[in-house]
Amino acid sequence: MKYLRIFTISIREQIAYLPVMLLRNIFFIIIFYIFYSLWSAIYQDRETIEGFTIIQMIWYLTFAEAIELSRCGVMNQIQEEIKDGSVVYGLARPYYYVIFKISRGMGESMVRCLPVLILGYAFAYIFVGPLDGYFTALPFALILLIGGLLLNVLWQINIGLLSFWFEEVGPFYWILTKMVFIMGGLFFPIDLFPGWLAGIAKYLPFAFSAYWPARTMVQFNQDIFLTGFLGLIIYASGLLLCSTVIFEIARKRVHVQGG
Amino acid sequence: MIISGNYKLLQGRSLNTVIQIQNLRKKFNTKIKSSGFAAAVKSLFNPQYQTTHAVDDISFSVERGEVLAFIGPNGAGKSTTIKIITGIMYSDSGNVKVLGMDPHRQRKQLAYRIGTIFGQKSQLWFHLPPVDSFYLLADIYDLDRNRAKKRINFLTEVFQIGSYLKVPVRKLSLGERIRCEIAASLIHEPEILFLDEPTIGLDVIVKQRIRNLIKTINSEDKTTIFLTSHDTGDISSICRRAIVINHGQIVWDDTVNKMKYSFFKKKTVDLRLQSPLQLEMDGVKILKTKNSSAKLEINLDLVDLTAVFDRIMQTNQIKDMTVSNPPLDEVISLIYSKDKR
Amino acid sequence: MKSFLTAIVKAFKLFISYQKTNLSAGMEYRAAFFTQVFAMILNNSAFIIFWMILFDRVGTIEGYDFQAVMFLWALAAVGFGIAAVFFGNSTYLSRIIYNGELDVYLLHPKPVLPNLLMSRTHVSGWGDLSYGIILFLFTQDTSISHLFLFGIFSLLFALILVSLRVMYHSITFFMGNAEELAARSSDAIISFTLYPGTLFKGPVLLVLHTLIPAAFAAWIPYEIIKNFDLTKLLLLIGADFVIASIAYGVFHLGLRSYESGNRMGARL
Incomplete structure (x- = not known):
């Protein structure tokens, strides 16, 4: 299974950067700490906000951040390969480029994700105590979390492939991450939005790489999980299809140009 | 050990000494790196050092207007000596006077009067045309606008770089870049110019051109040239005198011509x-x-x-x-x- | 006195010269510049929306309201912008030390550290600078006295940020490449300054007055601008100069070891 091998190799490559990763993780603790301080101040004079207790809020944030903080660098790789022309070699190899990039990207993100998850767990446990039903929710939440990482990888591939037409695709990705940031519920659950906005934001693709996985973690029930899962399937297939189409159009273009 | 007699002053005319070095010594302590985890931990608490004598009792002097080759195999102590002469590094013992100054203590004053070209470390801004770097350097060396302009015009003419003075450095060929690099190091009319491998990577014709330029600077400005190079072509065509250093000591100090005669x-x-x-x-x-x-x-x-x-x-x-x-x-x-x- | 004045004039001339050179180098890449500025505005605006929604929900947080947090954002943006534009090399210090590029600066007839810090600009810093000023004008009290104080605080913010970077990057002189550590510390101080200072309590507060002095960079300035207190202002300026002097001292201690040639990883 060659895609599995690509996946494991990229995991091993990431482990080589352990010292850098350690420092980065210390920085994550700082971010968690800032969030904790902020929310414990907010919860001083109230029990819940939109149905979230402080325990749920902190666990929610560590989980949502885990997806955000483990973003991989696949888009940059694709952009560079297209710019320097080495993408042509990728086309000639006996594997499918898009799937290759997905395997790589997933390998990278999952290695980055694991320490953040562990740190998040330790942090939340120490600062606000255990989350009820953690272990029941975990398997389901993990599925959605991996799905969230996958969505991110797919976004990156789609945007990266746009380098066939655009000089610099960084800004597109920036816009995307900021959309996840605000509309995806990265900094607090979407439920805190004004009602009409919350209604829309919950079903936009951005919510499926932050809000739904994290909410499944802290307020697990079948409906929440299934909504998250269904949205994930729909958006992931959509993005996969989209990247395949973009790639095929680009491939024809390369051939026409005699690449 | 081969030490030829001290280099005599040219025809007994007393020129002034620009570099005077006596009994210079410099040693380095490098940590011995050991492999294995246990050894690494041990070396953290009780590091083992190894002493290298990079410069081991060197004495020589250079007169104004000389063109000197300072050569030796890699690791012989060349760059350490040059770093000490230019004030970047201080010595353990010995006496160093450059233009009458202590290079390390008076580094800033000395910097106004010496120029340096050190291989890979470019003075030019990669994305800008050389003329911008020239004017910036003029400001770094506190030249007033008029003097800077005059000097840049003069160097442009001597180095024949007028046609690409306004082209970003990244678009220049290596030869063109080196010419601009040398011109840049001469903006402030240094009395001594330190050149490290100026012709490395250039083709024969460009090499010859650079050598001629160095000769021109020496005769026009009376600039003392202190050259290190592995290219014997540079040495035999530019330099009158050579100092050879090995294992931190001077093994030869005399004219380049004599070097050929007395050795073979x-x-x-x-x-x-x-x-x-x-x-x-x-x-x-x-x-x-x-x-x-x-x-x-x-x-x-x-x-x-x-x-x-x-x-x-x-x-x-x-x-x-x-x-x-x-x-x-x-x-x-x-x-x-x-x-x- | 006269020689001191000429030194100031000379330093200023060099500073202008570096800025001109830096700016024209930056303009070689206009597209990248606008991309970066655009990204920065987008990023900051996302946070502003976050705070708007949050304050809308919860009222004030530990004495800070929306306007107060926007003051922190404006201050950090301008301070960060000043550091990026005028002392751009502060983020590259480790690399410069590590690659031996320090020699170039040592051979210039100028004080090493200022010369080094000034000789590079991040053109995108102009974006942060103008963004911060606009944010201030739109969300804060724009009386002359407040504008004046804001100007001083921005400069002091930049001073602290640059000092902090110099301090942590200087570790490279003694213990090998400290680039990652310095980068993370500089990220950390900026992250903290963007949140109300009153959130943090206990021993962390000690860290925020020392190793990551966010208190001096942003929170104390906010207190002063809210309730002006001359003694506090003077104490703040004093504290900032202590931090800057420590950074300067650490750098020169490191430089001394660099000049001895015994630094780690020395390539001869």
């Missing part, structure tokens, strides 16, 4: 004669004969050149001849290899 006691002679050569003499080895031409190797320790020619002319006539020294490369590697401690 052998000369090669190409001859064209009236008739085929017939010769048998001690100290003469016939390398090749073909019809009436011949190539000989003569050992001057055993026989004089004139004696050889006299002998040949007794029976034959010399129509043409060339006496050549062995290439400088061989001389230098001989100097290096003779000094194995």
